[in-house]
Amino acid sequence: MLCDVLLANGVDVCFANPGTSEMHFVAALDRKPAMRCVLGLSEGVVTGAADGYARMADRPAATLLHLGPGLANGLANLHNARRARTPMLNIVGDHATHHLELDAPLTSDIESLARPMSHWVGRVRDAADVRARTEEAYAAALSRRGVSTLILPADAAWGEVEAAAPQPVAPPAPQPAPARELERAATALRGGRKAALILAGRALRAGALEAAGRIAAATGAALLSQTAPRTARGAGRAVAPRIPYAVEQAVAALAGFEVAICVGGGQPVAFFAYPGKPGRLLPPGCEVIELAGPGHDLDATLEALAGEVGAGPGAPFARGRLAQRDIPAPAGPLDADTVSIAVARALPQDAIVCDESITSGGRLAALAPSLPPHDHLMLTGGAIGIGIPLAAGAAIACPDRKVVALQADGSGMYTVQGLWTQARENLDIVTIVLANRAYAILQGEMRNVGVNRFGRNASRMLDLGDPALDWCALANGMGVEAGRAETVEEFTALLDAALSRRGPFLIEALI
């Protein structure tokens, strides 16, 4: 019944890491060949892949997780999915209801674990409750645009239900921002003050982004963006530069704005707090209009606002222009810049770029408007270790598009197990490991707190070079072919080879 509800609603991929309490559900999945089951060897792979899948497929995947500890292992990437507002439906097995009072070794408070990273949490009461509760979980994932976690006790899974053919659930469609708020934003844009249109979430998808570009062109507002799960990039698309991560740079980028209209998320805030630095990044006194949040229809909101300011469909906007062939070949040592330039020169049409490059993004964002249209997927919640599974999920959603994953080495290790899933499913992914052999971002943060010379303890916690990770061996050990590059020439040759074939390949770029 649970499978039938999922399949009736188009949920036909289940990322799984099952255990004993889910065996009846596994047996049921075995009778439903329409459901594609994808195994992850750790649960961070499962939830990260479900996030990548839904970002690209625009419909939720299911996950299958084993009791509290299985859920716990997947929570970090559920945190990212929650911040990305990715629809997802987690099925978490639990002991049979009557077994809970015995406090058997695997018993834990699953609800308490699930709530911080879920928009909806529910528990199936018994077999008769499976249909209604699964429909509720699915509807919540869609209507709230977020993570639903459904706890399935073993006795509910092994109980009998009446045969029935579930019908699709139709959750209420999201609505645009209210007319009053739209009018307020339009008035602000017409008022001659220095304005910023700040996009987040689904406002970075192609349609919404184009409408935002028209608004900016018609009103003179600056177009900016915050971290977003999926950004339409490349030639023909409007360009919304990202507000920098570093507080000083962010404050400088936002200096002088008198009004900020935020679409898809709230006003920009600092990722971390620092002594004496601001948390809110807009200048004091700047009027903030939070026009529409993740629950609104952002396409309709931005089209309506565009209409209000005389920038309806067909109006001009500043767009990227394809100039990929004019990007000069990278020269000099292999580093974040030269890697990113080489990637930019080779990026194919309709690629999906999964970006967990952290400190090693180089120049890719700056070059993106000159590249063929592509999608850019980003770490949304700051819980590192999403890149490898995110790429796997995106590749399953879009088997005809090339996935290029830019992966920092430190964060890549948290869910390195995802390479095995890439091999098992023969996914068309080129993973580029930017191997600086350090938690480079933390070395920078140590300097931010005034420590410039590291002693033994700090070095031992921030430096990954002893022993050096051999990413080619790790990839080979999980069935993924790999090559190592120490020069720009070696990197370019490996990249060309990897892009010209199908299937997973990993390039370890020693930067």
Added chain:
Amino acid sequence: MLCDVLLANGVDVCFANPGTSEMHFVAALDRKPAMRCVLGLSEGVVTGAADGYARMADRPAATLLHLGPGLANGLANLHNARRARTPMLNIVGDHATHHLELDAPLTSDIESLARPMSHWVGRVRDAADVRARTEEAYAAALSRRGVSTLILPADAAWGEVEAAAPQPVAPPAPQPAPARELERAATALRGGRKAALILAGRALRAGALEAAGRIAAATGAALLSQTAPRTARGAGRAVAPRIPYAVEQAVAALAGFEVAICVGGGQPVAFFAYPGKPGRLLPPGCEVIELAGPGHDLDATLEALAGEVGAGPGAPFARGRLAQRDIPAPAGPLDADTVSIAVARALPQDAIVCDESITSGGRLAALAPSLPPHDHLMLTGGAIGIGIPLAAGAAIACPDRKVVALQADGSGMYTVQGLWTQARENLDIVTIVLANRAYAILQGEMRNVGVNRFGRNASRMLDLGDPALDWCALANGMGVEAGRAETVEEFTALLDAALSRRGPFLIEALI
């Protein structure tokens, strides 16, 4: 101040995976060379190693984790530590207090995540609160024998405190079971009914176990054990066979007992519930005396009970007799049995056996009484993925003892990153990966629910053979030397070589 409180109380090892919000604490650790900081590349390594360390050192380690997602990644092994009643002190960084209201991307409800897997959860209010709150966390870890999780906001970490030299904290010592309960147990043992003395937790340590052996010898009670974090095994020790995992076998092992005296834990229950099978494993009508739990002094409890039944120090007990040299060499194909026999024949004196062999334990438990004295560490909470980090922690606690880790391949993958820590710290560990290339326990559980022929979906979720993991490549990729064995002869040769040198080595046994 936080470091000073830890060091004043003998907590001088910190397993860490830090992030930005903990940079002030990292800077403080850098000024305290007496604290040994051990980096894990994922948080499951950090918490599993802290568990292994405390099981062997008999004092807590600290962990350092990064906000909610960092804690979440470590929760599965915290679950195991909670079930093992391992004292542990987790330091979890959080945003500065004033930053929380901004709901920055990494914000989450850390308390909700921590509570299910912790015995004590607290949050430092400000810098002036650091000392008292850390002392409270430490005292709770000791007095409750369990997991303390202390949340440290960044502003508390960067605030100023008065210099002071913290003094050791003296939490109340555990007490033996009350005299009335001891009298009840002694009366039951003298009453002529068929009795079982069922040990769990610290009742499996050498001293308590010997007292239990004397009680059993004097009264005719059967000596049995439940899953325990650390069991004293080998020649000279009393033998307390483990109640089997499978429900039918457990019920058979306990059939006929009229009274059960449980020391160190509650009465035995089934790990999982199954339709039509019992949850409580003792026969109906069996009197259950839960004499002492994990919070009691179990040595004193069992000595007192021994005295009551005339089996004080010096009384005889059935003990293992060294016959290691008489174990016949294994013959036939390399499988769980032959691997375990080869390990038994070669196991050195005072070895620490870390056992996450799951379905592949073979005959080691049966042979253990014939081996030199050693300690056996086991998966306590059923959250798989503890073996590799557990071994690392045990090796750090006991640098002069050889660690032999029996590791199932499926569970090994969850925290495979721990091999890097083994290499970095040059830990004296021989890891034996029992590579059956399947979630074999789940294949058995599928048969338990009546499915004997697996279709594509079940196969894809229970079979790890496509592609086969290359554990030697994985180990090499993290700096650990490794070799593969396909025959008993190859395995024995690799084992002998690995045991004769120091440092980490991995043997992939294709069984």
